[in-house]
Amino acid sequence: MRTLERTERQSHPKKSLAKVGNLVTDFMELCLGAVLLWVLVLDCCGWVEAGILYRVQEEQPPSTLIGSLASDQGLPDSGHLYKLEVGAPYLRVDGKTGDIFTTEIPMDRETLRDCRSMVRGKPCFLEFEVSVTDLIHNQSPRLIEGRIEVQDINDNTPQFPSPVLTISVPENTHLGALFSIPLATDRDSERNRVADYALIAGPDAATLFGLQVAEDRGEKLPQLIVLGSLDRELKDSYDLTIKAVDGGNPQRYSSALLRVVVADANDNAPKFEKATYEAEVSENSPVGHSVLQVKANDSDMGPNGEIEYTLHQALDPVPKLLRIDRSTGIIYVKGPLDREEISDLTFYVVARDKGPQPKSSKTFVTIQVTDQNDNSPAVEIRGIGLVTPQ
Numbered sequence: 001m002r003t004l005e006r007t008e009r010q011s012h013p014k015k016s017l018a019k020v021g022n023l024v025t026d027f028m029e030l031c032l033g034a035v036l037l038w039v040l041v042l043d044c045c046g047w048v049e050a051g052i053l054y055r056v057q058e059e060q061p062p063s064t065l066i067g068s069l070a071s072d073q074g075l076p077d078s079g080h081l082y083k084l085e086v087g088a089p090y091l092r093v094d095g096k097t098g099d100i101f102t103t104e105i106p107m108d109r110e111t112l113r114d115c116r117s118m119v120r121g122k123p124c125f126l127e128f129e130v131s132v133t134d135l136i137h138n139q140s141p142r143l144i145e146g147r148i149e150v151q152d153i154n155d156n157t158p159q160f161p162s163p164v165l166t167i168s169v170p171e172n173t174h175l176g177a178l179f180s181i182p183l184a185t186d187r188d189s190e191r192n193r194v195a196d197y198a199l200i201a202g203p204d205a206a207t208l209f210g211l212q213v214a215e216d217r218g219e220k221l222p223q224l225i226v227l228g229s230l231d232r233e234l235k236d237s238y239d240l241t242i243k244a245v246d247g248g249n250p251q252r253y254s255s256a257l258l259r260v261v262v263a264d265a266n267d268n269a270p271k272f273e274k275a276t277y278e279a280e281v282s283e284n285s286p287v288g289h290s291v292l293q294v295k296a297n298d299s300d301m302g303p304n305g306e307i308e309y310t311l312h313q314a315l316d317p318v319p320k321l322l323r324i325d326r327s328t329g330i331i332y333v334k335g336p337l338d339r340e341e342i343s344d345l346t347f348y349v350v351a352r353d354k355g356p357q358p359k360s361s362k363t364f365v366t367i368q369v370t371d372q373n374d375n376s377p378a379v380e381i382r383g384i385g386l387v388t389p390q
Contacts, residue, residue: 212225
């Protein structure tokens with residue numbers, strides 16, 4: 001049994017520059033004739049790290065060729081044995097040629113473990129390792145390490161949270177008032193996410209309602225505009241259609257029924273004491289741990305001045321990790337927090353009174369998940385036997 005030979009990383013900051021230079025020279029000779037992108041990082045502490053980078057679009061059919069290690073490494077066509085060590089079940093390697101192919105398990109960028117919690121707009125990578133054994137010269141196996149950038153395609157359609165969306169609008173609402181419309185979500189990456197909204201209204205509603213699409217922190221926010229005077233005694237509801245379109249080519253879209261209910265007047269809306277709230281919470285905080293309290297005031301009396309708090313336009317995983325007390329506005333931990341999975345939670349909180357025609361306002365909340373020393377170092381030792389032909 002022979003042990004894989006990995007490229008040694010020089011991590012001691014006092015190693016001579018001459019030795020680093022020799023490592024760089026040897027590395028460049030190994031890469032001669034490769035038709036791929038090599039990434040070489042040399043930091044101030046004196047260590048060297050190298051790897052292969054391939055690019056492929058997600059959801060490719062089985063047996064799609066991603067790259068050829070033999071030709072890219074400048075190795076002979078025969079006499080070497082290639083074995084995939086890391087990368088299953090999404091990859092397979094031809095043992096004779098070193099060609100890397102897709103498998104029956106598709107590489108879905110939205111479900112790959114290393115990509116689900118990444119920052120929006122960042123590239124998604126799938127790491128692989130392949131051992132190479134020289135059968136002719138009876139040499140010890142060596143390991144080739146690399147990454148595959150899984151590029152996004154427009155394979156998801158925007159989806160509204162419900163096929164019927166309801167908005168309550170008081171009858172004395174002034175012209176130009178804005179009402180938030182529930183967001184559509186799209187699991188694709190930045191370019192293929194929701195890009196715009198459109199409102200379709202019949203003759204009776206076209207002169208009363210319009211659409212404005214705002215943008216906040218890169219998110220498109222649809223808002224209903226009141227264009228005309230509403231009289232509940234004449235008509236108490238209007239049915240419109242809201243359409244969400246993504247930025248892909250070709251574009252994908254979906255629609256939902258937007259029902260506008262005309263309600264009686266409520267003079268004052270709740271007002272938050274702060275425009276934005278910020279807080280920190282330690283990862284591994286127990287369920288039920290209180291994080292912060294948002295507070296709004298309403299100058300109305302009775303039910304019109306009583307306030308309920310709800311999370312608003314909160315995308316996953318916020319509803320799974322946090323909850324808010326509807327009466328007090330205290331935000332509690334609902335599910336397990338892991339900074340390695342997500343480092344910050346952002347969402348809106350809406351304060352709505354209990355009048356017969358509720359009014360509401362919202363504030364933006366940012367909660368940072370702070371790190372705890374909850375991960376132990378791990379050492380992995382792997383040996384690969386030398387395979388010889390019969």
